Amino acid sequence: MDFEFETLGSSVIVTWPDGQTTDYPFIWLRDNCQCPKCFHPSTHERLLFTAAIDPEITPTSVERADDGIRILWSEGEGHESIFTGKWLYHNSIASPIGGTVRESATLWDAASINELPMFDFADCMSDEKVLIRWCAALRSLGVAIVRNMPSHDGAVIEFADHVGYVHDTIYDRLHNVFSDPNAYNLASTSEELKPHTDMPNYFSPPGVQLLHFLANEAEGGETTLVDGYQAAVQLREEDPEAYDILAKTDVGFRLASEKGDIVGQAPLIEVDNRGFIRTIRYSNQLMLPLLIPGAEVKGFYDAYRKFTNLLNTPENLIRFKTQSGDMVAVHNHRVLHGRAEFQPASGARHLQLTYLDFDLVMSRLRQERVREAGEDQVVERFY
Numbered sequence: 001m002d003f004e005f006e007t008l009g010s011s012v013i014v015t016w017p018d019g020q021t022t023d024y025p026f027i028w029l030r031d032n033c034q035c036p037k038c039f040h041p042s043t044h045e046r047l048l049f050t051a052a053i054d055p056e057i058t059p060t061s062v063e064r065a066d067d068g069i070r071i072l073w074s075e076g077e078g079h080e081s082i083f084t085g086k087w088l089y090h091n092s093i094a095s096p097i098g099g100t101v102r103e104s105a106t107l108w109d110a111a112s113i114n115e116l117p118m119f120d121f122a123d124c125m126s127d128e129k130v131l132i133r134w135c136a137a138l139r140s141l142g143v144a145i146v147r148n149m150p151s152h153d154g155a156v157i158e159f160a161d162h163v164g165y166v167h168d169t170i171y172d173r174l175h176n177v178f179s180d181p182n183a184y185n186l187a188s189t190s191e192e193l194k195p196h197t198d199m200p201n202y203f204s205p206p207g208v209q210l211l212h213f214l215a216n217e218a219e220g221g222e223t224t225l226v227d228g229y230q231a232a233v234q235l236r237e238e239d240p241e242a243y244d245i246l247a248k249t250d251v252g253f254r255l256a257s258e259k260g261d262i263v264g265q266a267p268l269i270e271v272d273n274r275g276f277i278r279t280i281r282y283s284n285q286l287m288l289p290l291l292i293p294g295a296e297v298k299g300f301y302d303a304y305r306k307f308t309n310l311l312n313t314p315e316n317l318i319r320f321k322t323q324s325g326d327m328v329a330v331h332n333h334r335v336l337h338g339r340a341e342f343q344p345a346s347g348a349r350h351l352q353l354t355y356l357d358f359d360l361v362m363s364r365l366r367q368e369r370v371r372e373a374g375e376d377q378v379v380e381r382f383y
């Protein structure tokens with residue numbers, strides 16, 4: 001990678017071909033020396049003790065190496081650091097990276113998502129390339145359907161174990177959903193379920209929900225899905241103040257079973273410190289009383305109503321009937337799921353669900369890149 005550089009003050013300033021510059025302070029460069037004394041060659045973990053670096057550290061020389069720069073440091077009898085241009089570019093610390101939704105996510109609404117990404121169970125299990133495409137769909141759209149699942153108990157766990165491993169919760173690892181006269185939650189009735197995310201009561205809700213329709217013969221019970229990121233972006237455009245309220249107000253949720261009783265709280269729209277939306281938490285049925293000053297309550301309910309309307313409007317919500325043997329996977333930090341009311345007497349309806357961490361989906365994608373390009377070539381981050 002082509003670039004120019006100069007030392008200025010206590011930094012190396014790199015100018016890229018497009019004229020952009022990046023400021024790499026000496027202490028940052030010393031800390032990230034990639035040599036085998038500073039980073040273990042096989043574990044890739046840092047050996048250098050960062051806090052011991054002299055805050056005033058200065059190189060004795062900075063010169064061009066083959067495809068990067070070579071720095072000699074005054075300490076450690078001329079310790080040498082070599083950085084390739086590519087490594088510096090991908091670790092360009094001054095890049096003004098910020099926004100509302102990460103580039104890897106493609107927002108959708110009912111008009112733009114003509115066809116849901118569809119995969120075949122046997123192909124996902126036998127062909128790594130197909131599984132990678134399934135992961136890529138979850139990353140970009142937050143939803144992927146797998147058809148022709150086996151009809152036996154626990155097939156959804158087999159799928160989860162093939163991707164990585166199950167994220168256990170206070171539900172059973174293999175959670176059965178059917179209409180039950182003694183239901184302990186709304187999912188086990190035949191009532192409509194408005195779009196929601198699962199397990200918002202956890203400080204880290206499971207990132208992927210896998211929902212296998214073993215039988216879906218009853219009348220009604222259509223699946224509903226909505227892109228929570230898209231609805232949040234729309235809210236921010238239409239009413240920035242409402243968005244801000246939902247991004248800053250902690251909301252408590254509770255879910256209990258025989259295995260535990262978990263209460264957590266976080267904003268409905270959780271945003272990282274660069275402004276990117278990280279996690280949507282939304283479950284009308286599990287929300288606890290708000291614990292905020294009385295003067296802020298009306299503002300919250302106004303914002304909540306606006307967000308709820310965007311999540312439920314037919315412009316954003318998609319509605320479709322799954323077949324027996326389908327599995328719907330959603331990114332549970334982003335896409336909300338629900339179902340229409342169904343008639344339990346009209347036919348069988350039996351679902352099995354389990355969860356995965358979204359990190360495992362990203363891990364699969366990263367491993368694929370490393371396999372394709374080689375360990376030292378993959379410097380971009382996956383999140």
Ligand SMILES: [Fe+2]
Binds near residue numbers: 196197337
């Ligand atoms: Fe759910």
